[in-house]
Amino acid sequence: MKTRIVILNYNGCEMLEKCLPSIVDAARAATTPTKITVLDNGSSDESESFILSKYPGIDFVKAPENLVLCSYNDYLTKITEPVAILLNNDIRVEKDFIDPLIRKFEEDPATFLVAPRVMNFDGTAVDSADTRAEIRGGMFRASAQYPGHEAHLMVPSRTFASGFGAFSREKFIKLGGYDLRYFPGIMEDADLCLRAQRAGYRLYYEPRSVVYHMGQASFKKAYSDLKRETIAHRNTFFFMWKNYSGVIFWVNHLFWLPLRIIVSILRGRPGFFLGLAEAIRITAAGRKPSQ
CATH class of the missing domain: 1.20.1280 (Monooxygenase)
Structure with a gap:
């Protein structure tokens, strides 16, 4: 099943230098044909020249405007791969992280999302695994740190949502993608995933796929x-x-x-x-x- 990794970037040249080598290695190691795109939200740093000079095999695409995650909406209509792995520019990955994500799409046609196990950037702790949601004290809450979550870290399961992972491109487009009303971000991923569940699609957590996330690096700068x-x-x-x-x-x-x-x-x-x-x-x- 052909796959496209789409890395969202905004003034993240320094992070791309740290993270891209692992993603390129993973794309080469995958048993499914995998291409890589850096989707740039109007960077003013050296991101473009870095990609063009160091990684000529990677597509560098400029979004029409900086809509943060909503920039995915337009770009996913312009590619043809059935599966799009959406990543931030502050994520490095294990070499074998792609195949476990793709396998679920081949097994279950109703799959919308397969989320990886997310470690902190130095790999010393789990940041996110399967996520559960509830209304508590009158407010919505979604967390991977629910009571007893430790026993489920290495167990493939269903999940409520994830901000990145492997998405069915067709279903993503059918749902309308991320809602721009959450701009510039936070909760737009939960909203999309909830809409997917209500449409009858399934969302999975796959612990055999491992990534390392720096966490809101661009957001904290802005x-x-x-x-x-x-x-x-x-x-x-x-x-x-x-x-x-x-x-x-x-x-x-x-x-x-x-x-x-x-x-x-x-x-x-x-x-x-x-x-x-x-x-x-x-x-x-x-x-x-x-x-």
Whole structure:
């Protein structure tokens, strides 16, 4: 099954230098024909010249505009490979990480996503495995650190969501890709994966595929701590209001909300209140959030 690795990049030349060698080695080692694209979101550093000079076999594609993860939406309509492995520029991989991901697509036609086991960048701890989701205290929460998760780290299973991994390109396009209303990011991956599950597709966790993630390297460069906190809360509220309904949800959500606002004020955490206010505004306006 032909595969395309698509690496999203924004001013990440330094990270590409660290991570690309492992990805190139993995593509060569895979039993499935695998090509690599660096999808660039308007970098002003040396990313383009680095790729063109050091890796002429890699496609360097400039996104029309910097839509962060939503840049995948347009590009995936322009390629033909059935499977697209979507990666950040701060991810290095094991040499054999591709084949375990692809195998599930061959076994189960309903597969939408196969997520790898994610280690921290130096390989000393597991960052993410299979993910489970719940509404707790009136707020949505998805985590790989659920009670008893240690026993499941090496067990292939179903998962709720993943920000990167191997995706069915056809199903990704059919679902409309990432929702631009989460721009510049956070929760757009959970939203897409929830839509996939509700469409009847299946999402898997494959621990035999291992990657190493630096974690929000580009995001931390672009936004302050307060801004990242505000975006996270804004998009969490928007995610819930978009995807959940019913009396039980709203009673639970509205019961806890005033208490959470008070606690955030007492703790001096304005990001919660600011995110709530922004979520109300963009939901009412029905438009893309501001940066």
